[in-house]
Amino acid sequence: MNWTPRRAVLSFIFSLLEFCSLCNAEFVIRVPRAPLVAIHGHSTVLSCTFPVGGAFDLASSIITWQRHLEVVHSFYHGRDQLDLQSRRYANRTSLYHSELGRGNASLWLDRTNPEDAGEYTCSISTLIGSQKKSFPLKIAAFYTEPHLQVTTSPQGVELKLTSRGYPTPKVRWLDGTGAELSNKTQTALLRDAQGLYEVSSSLTQERGANSTLIFILQNRDLGQEIRREFSLQSEAAGISSHESRSGPNAVLAVCLSAFLMLGILGIMLFLWKRKCFPRPDPEADREEASSEQKLVNGTPVHGWTS
Ligand SMILES: *[C@@H]1O[C@H](CO)[C@@H](O)[C@H](O)[C@H]1NC(C)=O
Ligand SMILES: *[C@@H]1O[C@H](CO)[C@@H](O)[C@H](O)[C@H]1NC(C)=O
Ligand SMILES: *[C@@H]1O[C@H](CO)[C@@H](O)[C@H](O)[C@H]1NC(C)=O
Ligand SMILES: *[C@@H]1O[C@H](CO)[C@@H](O)[C@H](O)[C@H]1NC(C)=O
Numbered sequence: 001m002n003w004t005p006r007r008a009v010l011s012f013i014f015s016l017l018e019f020c021s022l023c024n025a026e027f028v029i030r031v032p033r034a035p036l037v038a039i040h041g042h043s044t045v046l047s048c049t050f051p052v053g054g055a056f057d058l059a060s061s062i063i064t065w066q067r068h069l070e071v072v073h074s075f076y077h078g079r080d081q082l083d084l085q086s087r088r089y090a091n092r093t094s095l096y097h098s099e100l101g102r103g104n105a106s107l108w109l110d111r112t113n114p115e116d117a118g119e120y121t122c123s124i125s126t127l128i129g130s131q132k133k134s135f136p137l138k139i140a141a142f143y144t145e146p147h148l149q150v151t152t153s154p155q156g157v158e159l160k161l162t163s164r165g166y167p168t169p170k171v172r173w174l175d176g177t178g179a180e181l182s183n184k185t186q187t188a189l190l191r192d193a194q195g196l197y198e199v200s201s202s203l204t205q206e207r208g209a210n211s212t213l214i215f216i217l218q219n220r221d222l223g224q225e226i227r228r229e230f231s232l233q234s235e236a237a238g239i240s241s242h243e244s245r246s247g248p249n250a251v252l253a254v255c256l257s258a259f260l261m262l263g264i265l266g267i268m269l270f271l272w273k274r275k276c277f278p279r280p281d282p283e284a285d286r287e288e289a290s291s292e293q294k295l296v297n298g299t300p301v302h303g304w305t306s
Contacts (some may be wrong), residue, residue, distance in 0.1 A: 027051055027129025029105075031122050037221050040141035040166055040196065043110040048122035050131070052103040062125040063095065063105045067118045067137075073107055075100075088115065114139045114166055114195035140221040141166040141196055146228060159230060160202040161215055164192065169217050171201045176212030208234050 029050040038044035046065065058078050065072040070086040073093040080095065092110045099106070105124060109116065117139045123132035143165030151158040163169075168189060173181040187201040205211060210233050217226040 027126075027131055029122065029124050029131045029133055031133045031135045033135070035136040035138050037138045037140050038109070038112040038116070040112060040114065040139050040194075042112060043108060044112055044137075046107040046109060046120055046122070046137065048105045048107070048124070048133070050103045050105060050124040050126065051128070052101065052126070053128045056101060056103075057127055058100060060127055061100070062123070062130075063100070064121075064123040065093070065107050066121045066123070067116075072109075072120065075105075112139055138221055139166060140219065142222055142224055143169060143199075143217055143219050143226055146215070146217070146226060148228075154207070156204055156206040157232060158202055158204045159213065159215075160200060161217075161228070162198065162200040163217060163226065164196050164198045165219055165224075166196045167219075167221060168197055169199055169219050171199060171218075172216045173201070173203050174214040174216065176214075181213070205232055210234055 027050070029048060031048050032046075036044065036046065048065075061076070063073075063075040065074070067086075070088070071084045072089050073085060073095065074081045075095055082090075085093075089109075094108050096104060096106060096108070105122060107122075117137055119134050120137050121132055121134040124130060141164075143163045146161040146163040149160040149162070151160070171187045173185045175181055181203060184205070185201060185203045187199065190198045190200075192198055199217070201215070201217075203213060203215075205213065211231075213230045213232065215226075215228045215230070218224065
């Protein structure tokens, strides 16, 4: 027999060394190094992997996903444990159970929304070691094709662009030479029911000048840039301003002459009536009233005689 006490001691020391190297230096879990960006309304995978030694035992492993102190998902005693899960995450999370034995504790998160943003922590505890690591999750939504509204007035033209996305965008307006037009523009942000931003930005350009205007919207988290260019062509300035000044005056003149004519007609009618019925007696008044009623109601002749 080759078996000697010396060999037994050596093999014991070797296995002890192997075990200690695993429990100290080797148990390192991996999570994303850069912030993870998820698209609003879609699912995302929060990645977390851990080393598995030869003797991996799922039943004695604990996997917990948290956002700050909020429990996102937990797994122990060999199954999902969702009693302490935050209601916000109910029915939206799952682990890949078949991947756990390979050291993959990635979490699937469905229907993401802006409120899911934050610092996520993956904690792993197994027989060979334990560690936790955090990384930020950002939520973003591509800004939609901008809706353009053009309003013209005698003074000029207003361009208004409206779009929806997340997070807050950077909005700029440039002229044809690339200069910023910040003092002619107004940008407003509203939060909708889903938590997305509705941005509307308007620029007012005076009448009478030909110009090129450029609208730029950037969503930095997604590297998205929307750029729209507008060319405004104006008629000769003199004519348009003349038209705008004479317009209201002409309308006023027409109204005044109409009032005058109505007044004269009324006086003429009054005078003519007085000539025909110089002293209208009460009897005639009553007849007139009933005949008017007849005309109005269109009642037959018996109504007039009774
Ligand atoms: C999750 O799904 C279950 C079963 O479909 C349902 O009863 C429960 O109301 C859901 N919870 C939430 C918060 O949607
Ligand atoms: C973990 O499992 C998921 C689901 O199968 C997969 O998408 C992901 O790439 C895996 N991660 C690693 C590091 O293998
Ligand atoms: C806007 O800024 C430009 C250049 O900075 C300036 O020439 C112009 O007078 C400003 N217009 C108004 C309305 O303030
Ligand atoms: C603007 O451009 C149009 C056509 O190119 C031209 O007829 C007009 O005179 C220009 N107006 C001004 C104010 O430059």
